[in-house]
Amino acid sequence: xxxxxxxxxxxxxxxxxxLSGLGFEVKAGSFLAVAGPNGAGKSTLVNLLCxxxxxxxxxxxxxxxxxxxxxxxEIARTMSIVRQEFVPVFGFSVMEAVLMARTxxxxxxxxxxxxxxxxxxxALAATDTSDLALRPLSDISGxxxxxxxxxxALAQQTPLxxxxxxxxxxxLKHQVDIYDLLKKMQTEEGKTIVAxxxxxxxxxxxxxxxxxxxxxxxxxxxxPGDVFTPETVEKVFGVTGFSGAVGASGFFLxxxxxxxxxxR
Amino acid sequence: xxxxxxxxRLVIRLGAAVVVxxxxxxxxxxxxxxxxxxxxxxxxxxxxxxxxxxxxxFRIRLPRVVLAAIVGxxxxxxxxxxxxxxxxxxxxxxILGISSGAGLGTIVAVISGVQWTVxxxxxxxxxxxxxxLATVWLVWLIGRLTGRSQVTHLLLAGVVVNAFxxxxxxxxxxVANSSQVHATLFWLMGNIMEEDPLVLxxxxxxxxxxxxxxxxxxxxxxxxxxxxxxxxxxxxxTVVTQTAGFAIAALITAVAVSLxxxxxxxxxxxPHAVRLAFGPDHRQLLPLSSVVGATFLVLADTLAxxxxxxxxxxxxxxxxxxxxxxxxxxxxxxxxxxxxxxx
Numbered sequence: 001x002x003x004x005x006x007x008x009x010x011x012x013x014x015x016x017x018x019l020s021g022l023g024f025e026v027k028a029g030s031f032l033a034v035a036g037p038n039g040a041g042k043s044t045l046v047n048l049l050c051x052x053x054x055x056x057x058x059x060x061x062x063x064x065x066x067x068x069x070x071x072x073x074e075i076a077r078t079m080s081i082v083r084q085e086f087v088p089v090f091g092f093s094v095m096e097a098v099l100m101a102r103t104x105x106x107x108x109x110x111x112x113x114x115x116x117x118x119x120x121x122x123a124l125a126a127t128d129t130s131d132l133a134l135r136p137l138s139d140i141s142g143x144x145x146x147x148x149x150x151x152x153a154l155a156q157q158t159p160l161x162x163x164x165x166x167x168x169x170x171x172l173k174h175q176v177d178i179y180d181l182l183k184k185m186q187t188e189e190g191k192t193i194v195a196x197x198x199x200x201x202x203x204x205x206x207x208x209x210x211x212x213x214x215x216x217x218x219x220x221x222x223x224p225g226d227v228f229t230p231e232t233v234e235k236v237f238g239v240t241g242f243s244g245a246v247g248a249s250g251f252f253l254x255x256x257x258x259x260x261x262x263x264r
Numbered sequence: 265x266x267x268x269x270x271x272x273r274l275v276i277r278l279g280a281a282v283v284v285x286x287x288x289x290x291x292x293x294x295x296x297x298x299x300x301x302x303x304x305x306x307x308x309x310x311x312x313x314x315x316x317x318x319x320x321x322f323r324i325r326l327p328r329v330v331l332a333a334i335v336g337x338x339x340x341x342x343x344x345x346x347x348x349x350x351x352x353x354x355x356x357x358x359i360l361g362i363s364s365g366a367g368l369g370t371i372v373a374v375i376s377g378v379q380w381t382v383x384x385x386x387x388x389x390x391x392x393x394x395x396x397l398a399t400v401w402l403v404w405l406i407g408r409l410t411g412r413s414q415v416t417h418l419l420l421a422g423v424v425v426n427a428f429x430x431x432x433x434x435x436x437x438x439v440a441n442s443s444q445v446h447a448t449l450f451w452l453m454g455n456i457m458e459e460d461p462l463v464l465x466x467x468x469x470x471x472x473x474x475x476x477x478x479x480x481x482x483x484x485x486x487x488x489x490x491x492x493x494x495x496x497x498x499x500x501x502t503v504v505t506q507t508a509g510f511a512i513a514a515l516i517t518a519v520a521v522s523l524x525x526x527x528x529x530x531x532x533x534x535p536h537a538v539r540l541a542f543g544p545d546h547r548q549l550l551p552l553s554s555v556v557g558a559t560f561l562v563l564a565d566t567l568a569x570x571x572x573x574x575x576x577x578x579x580x581x582x583x584x585x586x587x588x589x590x591x592x593x594x595x596x597x598x599x600x601x602x603x604x605x606x607x
Contacts, residue, residue, distance in 0.1 A: 052496055076499025083493055090353065090489055090544035096269075100490070103483050104499035110483035110547065111271045156498070 002064075003028040003160055003192040004049065009058035011041070011048060018044060022058070024211055024221050028159070031186050031193045033203035033224070036213030037237055042196045045213070046083075046164050049194070051075055062160070076104035079160040080153035082146075094140070094148050095133040098123055101155035123155035124148075127181060143174040150181065161185065163195040167202070175199070179206045200228050204249040212236060225250060269545040277542065281555040288559050289333060292566040293325040297573045300325070328458050330468070331523060332565040332579070333558035335456065336530055338471040338520035340557020342513035343531030344538075344549050345478055348485040349509050350415050357517040357531035360422040360510070361399040364429035366521045369395020370451050371436045374444045388451060393522035399425060400514040454527030454580025456565045467519045474516035475554050481509060482547030489544070527580045529587040530557055530564075536591065560587075 004026040011019045018041045026032045034042050047053040048060060051067045060067045062078060070078065080101065092100075101123075102116040112120075124130045127147040132140055137148065146166060153161055166182070167175040183206050185191045197203050203210060204224040212220040212227050214236040220227045230243040233252050241254040242261070255262045294300055304317040342357040350359070369391035378387050403425050407418035437445055484505040487495035492502045520527070534557040538549055561579070564586060568577040 047493075050497060052493065072496065072501050073499040076497060079497075081493070081497040083491075083497075090347070090539060092486075092489070092544050096486075096543070096545060097490070100483075100486055101498065103487055106483065111269075 001028045002026060003030075003062065004194070005059075005061040005064075006049075007059050007061075009048070009055045009060060011044060011053065011055050011057075013044075019048075019213070020057070022219060024219075026192060026194060026209070028192050029186065029190045030209065031183070031207040032195070032209045032211060033200075033207040034194065034196045034211045034213065035198065035200055035203060035228075036219075037215065040213040040215050042213060043164055046081065046162050046194075046196060049162060050079055050081055073104050076156065076158075078158055079162055080156035080158045082149050082153050082161075082163040082166055091136045091138060093134055093136055094124070094129060095120065097137055097148060098152045098155050101152045104156070119157065120151075120155045123151040126154055126185075127151040128177075142169040143171060146170060146174070146178065147181075150178065154185065159190075160192045161194070163193070165196050165198065167197065167199060175202060182206065200224075200233065201251045204228055204251065228252065269543065269548050274548050274551075277548065278551050278555065281552055281559070285333065285555050285559045285562070288562050289326075289329050292562050293321060293329050295566060295570065296320075296325060297570075324458055327461065327464055328456060328565065329562055330464055331459055332456050332561045334464070334468045334471050335520040335524045335527060336534075336557040336559070336561025336564075337475060337554040338516040338557075339527060339531035340534035340553040340560070341475045341478060341550055342517045342520075343557075344535035344546070344553045345481075345485065345509050345513040347535055348489050348546055349506055349513075350419060351489060351491070352415075352419065353536070354532075355419075357513065357520075358526065358528075360418065360514065361403045361425040361429065362396045362514065362517050362521060363526050364426045364433065365399025365402075366392040366396040366518070367433050367448075367452055367526065368399075368429045368436075369393070370525075371433055371440070371444075371448045374448050375436060375440050388447075389522040392451075392525075393518050396518035396521050397514060399429065400510070400518075404510065450578055451525040453578035454525045454583070455578040456524045456527075456561075456568070459523065463523070467523055470519050471516045474512045474519075475550070477512050478509065479547075479550050481505060482545075482550060485509065485546040485550075489546070525578075525580065527561065527583055529580075529583040530561055533587045533591045534560055 002025045004024075006025070007023050009019060009022045010017060034045060036042050044053065048055055049062070049067070051070060054068070062070065098120045099112055099116065102112055102120065103110070105116065106112060121130070124133055127150050129144065129147050129151055132144060132148065137145060140148070146169065150163070150166065153163075161182070163182070167178050170178065179202055182193050182195065186193050195203075195207070207224060210221065210224045210227040212232070214220060217236060220232060220236075225248075228250060230241075230252060233243075234240055237254070239254040239256070240262075241252055243250060243252045245251070294302070298320055300317050300321050302321070306318075339357050343355070346355040346357060346359060347353055370388050372395075373387040373391035403418065403421045406421035406425070407414075410417045410421065437448065440448070484495070484500045487498045487500045488502060488505055495502050495505070517531075535549060535553045538553045538556055542548060542552060561583070564582040565579045567586065568579040568582045571577055571582075
């Protein structure tokens with residue numbers, strides 16, 4: 001069963017194509033990492049997958065249906081999205097922000113039921129943010145906020161989770177915490193996870209498949225070990241560096257011209 | 265610290281606010297330069313044919329208090345909606361060009377000396393209303409042309425149109441004669457006067473239905489406060505929310521402006537005060553701001569006719585003089601929660 005099915009999809013903002021001939025499949029309950037240089041179209045891909053942008057060629061199917069056939073409410077009940085740039089306004093508290101994820105489930109006069117409160121509380125507990133519930137979003141740290149937004153995505157109770165750089169701005173501990181949490185959601189709750197990331201090392205440790213968008217070079221997809229080879233990474237990102245392996249998974253350390261241990 | 269909103273909390277708070285508003289409206293009807301006896305006004309112990317107290321209370325004071333309440337509710341509610349839609353705490357009901365459009369309409373009406381009236385409204389009111397709505401429409405159009413649904417473009421369009429129309433107002437003011445200028449100036453400062461009951465019914469009905477419609481958009485406005493992307497992800501049709509929100513907010517503001525001129529500050533500070541005290545949830549913010557805004561303007565207008573009695577101040581002067589310091593006190597008291605204001 002595939003949760004996402006993209007076929008021969010093309011999109012461009014200008015005359016120059018940004019994405020073209022893109023095709024991939026994400027199986028239900030699997031974890032896909034999307035990587036690639038800045039401007040390769042990663043965030044654009046998220047916007048295409050959630051129907052904000054319309055593909056100019058090809059098709060995108062979510063859960064077997066064309067994305068165009070989804071209503072706004074259906075999309076909100078199918079996928080939740082954690083975005084890159086977020087500016088909290090008007091001092092909403094953590095609890096209020098997470099409860100807002102229940103918007104697709106309440107009616108016109110919109111008030112949460114007891115069940116919605118329980119779901120929001122569970123999401124806070126799962127992301128280890130229960131203590132923050134009454135704090136204003138603007139008062140907590142970037143890492144805490146990132147976890148709160150993942151809690152909000154969980155509270156939306158969707159089978160599919162799209163995350164646009166969920167670990168940007170986070171310290172090492174919070175980075176692995178987030179990935180652990182995502183992995184737990186995948187394995188314990190059977191969620192399908194698509195995460196955009198610049199961290200190919202963490203992606204190698206956690207995800208099942210990788211989609212590497214490489215601008216003019218097209219795209220690469222497959223298992224992390226097959227895609228993130230030193231040659232491919234150096235070619236796609238235009239950097240040189242040191243690569244090695246920790247157990248089953250490889251890692252890549254980029255080294256610039258003035259880096260101490262630069263060899264070539 | 266405000267806990268999450270529940271329907272019960274909302275009903276209790278809203279009920280309390282309405283009780284305070286009604287008490288305030290009664291109290292403010294009773295104060296004034298002429299003492300009024302309620303008993304006599306209601307016909308107890310009055311000799312036949314003398315309806316002096318009745319006339320003052322029910323034909324002069326009460327309509328004016330009701331008018332102030334309508335204007336206050338409209339401005340506060342539309343201010344809260346625009347702050348949410350533009351995601352900008354500095355937004356007020358006039359930000360998309362309503363003030364300059366209405367001002368231009370007014371000065372055109374004064375200078376040209378037209379005598380059209382609609383539903384018993386003066387030409388100034390008619391022109392102000394038309395000018396306000398036409399300007400918002402123009403700003404909306406420019407915003408749409410320059411960028412797809414980007415609120416920044418809308419804000420910029422509002423600023424540009426405001427600046428241009430203000431220049432035209434200054435030009436027309438400088439060529440007008442002094443009595444015309446005085447009439448316009450008084451209007452620009454925001455002034456509440458006695459209006460006849462038909463006006464109150466029509467504008468009150470418009471404003472109430474507008475506020476009611478906006479209240480239904482509470483959950484959508486909550487989501488939109490987090491940005492359009494997030495709102496869409498939560499299943500909100502942002503185009504419908506923005507279009508309907510701007511249109512209704514503009515309509516009730518235009519009604520308020522045509523009744524009272526440009527009463528400043530109420531639309532900016534009342535939503536902030538309510539947000540600081542009770543939290544930012546729009547399902548509560550909109551109805552509560554409307555009631556608090558009504559109370560605020562009733563009080564301000566009563567001050568305006570009391571302070572220099574028997575003369576009267578424009579109510580806009582009072583809202584700015586009283587509203588500014590009051591807001592500062594709130595800010596200091598809740599300063600821990602308001603770092604978003606400083607951005």
